[in-house]
Amino acid sequence: MKSTTSTAPAPERRGQKRAPDDKWRTALTCIAPNKILLRGYPLDEVMGRLTFGESIYLLLLGECPSPGIGRLMEAMLVSYIDHGATPPSTLAARNTATTGAPLRACVAAGILGFGRYYGGDIESSMEFLDSGLDLVRKGTSYRDAAAEIVERCRTAGEAIPGFGHRFHTRDPRAARLFQMALELEVEGEHVQMIRAVEMTIAANHTGDVPALPVNIDGAIAAVCGDLGMPPAVANALFIISRVPGIAAQAQEERDRQRPMRQIDPKDHVYDGPFERRLPERRK
Amino acid sequence: MKSTTSTAPAPERRGQKRAPDDKWRTALTCIAPNKILLRGYPLDEVMGRLTFGESIYLLLLGECPSPGIGRLMEAMLVSYIDHGATPPSTLAARNTATTGAPLRACVAAGILGFGRYYGGDIESSMEFLDSGLDLVRKGTSYRDAAAEIVERCRTAGEAIPGFGHRFHTRDPRAARLFQMALELEVEGEHVQMIRAVEMTIAANHTGDVPALPVNIDGAIAAVCGDLGMPPAVANALFIISRVPGIAAQAQEERDRQRPMRQIDPKDHVYDGPFERRLPERRK
């Protein structure tokens, strides 16, 4: 959130001497009688004028997004909103719900299951792409930089951040996000870098299984990088975006299942609506 | 979320015999290789077509909102997004952040501080308004019903749910939400009921301090009631809407303060932007 403090001095960071009677500072929301300012904007004016997604951007980054960035922001938040009943974080929330715990306790338990192996891949993907862009800035081509950073992962025996998925051989969310970034003209060097990595992986690829695809973590890391977001903000976005899914899954557990049941994640079926199209006006 | 299951049978609730090889059911999100359906809609189609707020409505209630309801949904989510550094739940998150805990742990600690006295007022406000509407349906006028339910609270020595605020004598968020509900023509009997209660309180009021105002919990309870949302969904909305504020406050603690500090909630100042107006295009 470093970029958010540009309009507001952050004296503690600049090593200024803090007088004994000095106070600690916050630049997010100003509360006065009958007035609430969100980053300077009256909250009741923001209501009805900015969407929730745009307001999240304002709160985290300090300024209103442009219309294009606002649309990308909404798309990124929507892309993570839910991924079914089987992610371990969702199962932590459902196991908490089956004990009769209140919804907020279920949501908290679910959030705690965003661990090293789940949700943490955005930050490592951003660092991975930045390591490639460091090479590009020193004169290496995107293609050679991609080959170099992929080779580093292989040598270290590590997975390539932002690539591969347990279920999907082509992640439909990643494809859609890249398409939107292209149309909204916010595509930049991070997207170019991840595209180069994708081509390197495909070129090296042999055998029957499909090549590792870009996943949604990688796509969001690339777009957030091109939007200039710090990794900590991208990390906050992931937490915020999945909370509705965790809440809906925990509430469904309370509504449709008996208490204290033993939840086998593989033993379930989807019984919601068949595949359908959005109403025309939304397209 | 009862209303969401209308298209999907919920056999366990209807007491049908469950065959031994039967599976448990979920109607929220269908995951198949390279396909994610959110309430039946391909998630990559939802991206860019529905906002995050509209997608939350879809996920919780099962259908896309109309444009008017979508706008109200956004406004309700925005109204709760943050309330400064001093709510105890925010302080729980900041105290967790100062220990160096990861952001997700701070957010979880903050959510756990949505307790009986904080955030729980939406459900009790909905029940309070419904108790008045029960009288109206039996032939009592709104005015007499309001007087009756206010009197019941007074007799029981209880606060009137949805009225009063620690800081505000007129809650700007409540006023704005009622105005939007009026303009978008979703105002119904719950808003009429809370208006009647407001007039009863003002009529009974004497003395120097202002009469108790409708607060944002009361306004949201009335609007959610008129939209036909069950109290459990309104409760989920509150949790979802405040997560960005908790995350931003915890991240600011990590960015701007030293670790392991002693946080006095009263000892702070706002150093963000002065009051400002939204850019013209947003109005």
Add this chain to the structure above:
Amino acid sequence: MKSTTSTAPAPERRGQKRAPDDKWRTALTCIAPNKILLRGYPLDEVMGRLTFGESIYLLLLGECPSPGIGRLMEAMLVSYIDHGATPPSTLAARNTATTGAPLRACVAAGILGFGRYYGGDIESSMEFLDSGLDLVRKGTSYRDAAAEIVERCRTAGEAIPGFGHRFHTRDPRAARLFQMALELEVEGEHVQMIRAVEMTIAANHTGDVPALPVNIDGAIAAVCGDLGMPPAVANALFIISRVPGIAAQAQEERDRQRPMRQIDPKDHVYDGPFERRLPERRK
């Protein structure tokens, strides 16, 4: 913990006027440079002289337990220490562990799964027994009081608090705790009451399945009642006692299983030591 404040005035509760420069109060632990007093005792003196279980009693109730009460306290804490891999709260912790989350996040998620249907039965059991003892104090015999309160549950369609178990038809922990209470001569009216309820249930019982047995919640509720502990302290005991089990299960998940696995609670086997006897010196 009301009993703990007898030596310390609690002015806020007594409605005394609080001077503007007044401070809030705590009676638990006094911290001064190079000195830590736990309820008045230097912590370094408590180390090696009181066990952890006795220190928990001291902290929660304000005084050192007698040797007999200390032994009962240890036995109650041990009785709840773990109940295998399948309680939903334990599964919430294991599902959190499989995401790579730190141990403290797993333990927090596990604690959140002590809900209405799990762990909450001690408080309701204490209230149930107290409702019987109210009748006894008005002259009813234990036998008639037991019949009366069992009938009330049956009429209301509610389970009898403190009786029945998913796995056990005779809870070995409850039997052992009653035996210890008898030997240590702390058995009192609450144990007598629960024994009367047990006999009522057995007398009414017909059919092939065994009569509902006293479970460990009921046994602890009876013993805590006879020790004069408030329900809130008994509730704290349950949380404290299960934390080692939650921590051990989460740590075992990290040590022995692969990350991001799908945990089916029914699909496991125990591969620890065969049944064995404690070394002689412990008996």
Add this chain to the structure above:
Amino acid sequence: MKSTTSTAPAPERRGQKRAPDDKWRTALTCIAPNKILLRGYPLDEVMGRLTFGESIYLLLLGECPSPGIGRLMEAMLVSYIDHGATPPSTLAARNTATTGAPLRACVAAGILGFGRYYGGDIESSMEFLDSGLDLVRKGTSYRDAAAEIVERCRTAGEAIPGFGHRFHTRDPRAARLFQMALELEVEGEHVQMIRAVEMTIAANHTGDVPALPVNIDGAIAAVCGDLGMPPAVANALFIISRVPGIAAQAQEERDRQRPMRQIDPKDHVYDGPFERRLPERRK
């Protein structure tokens, strides 16, 4: 917990092929009808024969502790039981309690505040001492090894793990734990190493303030190291040991303070018993 699996095969770790009908394994607690085995011992036999502290050792490490190790275990658990109202993790729990949240939510919030700067020092202290012992095993003297690893910290600009305290210039808990380890003859190379580091720091020390003392994290790290405990178990011990303090502080907040108050950590006084001595029989 690696040492705990010596009696139980852990096939998944050895890369054996897992048959499709194979099950996952746990070695902690075996649940059968009317029988609960804790690491092989019937739980009802453990009740009354092992203390809670000894049972925690059994659960985490797989075997009963010797009487001496049992006493050290109790002392380590007692040493961390509470540290007053001002640690940030305790304040997270109190801020959650003031919202009216249930006790389990307050305890969970408190545990989440065991972060990098609080409670995490045991693991880094163990690694620090082990880095010194690596040098000793290669022939360096304890004195030179201590000088070397202290110098490494100074060069890297890092604090020396296990030394220094915000309040105490001599940590009474550390002194007591070392004395007990000496008397119980479990002192070994880790304690010798930390003593050597202490002497190095004192020898290098100049100026008016006292030299950095060993703190309780350092003392526990040294003793746990000499007992052969893995760092993950030492970490679990810290979480387990502080839960009673978190629970007692949260419960006191509920009992003695008004809801939704603003908690200034510096604005409190201790009003519990004056300093007193343990009853004679305990010494």
